[in-house]
Amino acid sequence: MDRLTPAARSENMSRIRSRDTKPELRVRKALHAMGFRFRLHRRDLPGRPDIVLPKHRTVVFVHGCFWHRHSGCPNAAEPKTRAEFWRRKFEANVARDAKARAELERAGWKVVVIWECETGNPETLERVIRERLPAPAVRAPARENRGTA
Structure with missing residues (x-):
């Protein structure tokens, strides 16, 4: 039995984002700090x-x-209610992920997955990025005196 009313559950689920999530923002911040564009x-x-x-x-x-x-x-615990619904939902998600990965790899892309649980600690996240991604291109330092004084 769900602890929330259907309206409260609907409100809760509607707030789940598909982009610009906290884990995604952490990864983007770390990548940028490491020199990736x-x-x-x-x-x-x-x-x-x-x-x-x-x-x-x-x-x-x-x-x-x-x-x-x-x-x-x-963090991947099975929900206790509506087990069959969730089983089908998760199977579809995993199948969609596998299809996208296969299509990207066929097109010559390297596919890297960073899990939400790997983003909480900045040191762990940096290690994960270094292990899974190529080294970023090093940018030349900015010149200090650009104009005439």
Whole structure:
């Protein structure tokens, strides 16, 4: 039995975002600080990746552990109510993720998944990024005196 009324549950579910989530913003902030430059939510790519690194031909999906079924993660616990509904929902999500990944890889893209539970600690997140992504291009430092004084 759900603890919330149908109206309260509907309100709660309507507030769940598909983009610009806290985990996604953490990953974007870390990537930018590490020197990566990227594009967001490219509609022309399968699965509309959260982050696209065109220079590296790499896409990044920042997956919520619950919605995308992070195996072995405590955040991916099964809901106790409407079990059959949720089972079908999660199976469809995982199948959609696999299809998008396969299409991207066939098109020559490297696909990286960063899980929500990997974004909470900045040091852990930086390590995950370094392990899974190519090194960013190093930008030349800005010149200090650009004009005449």
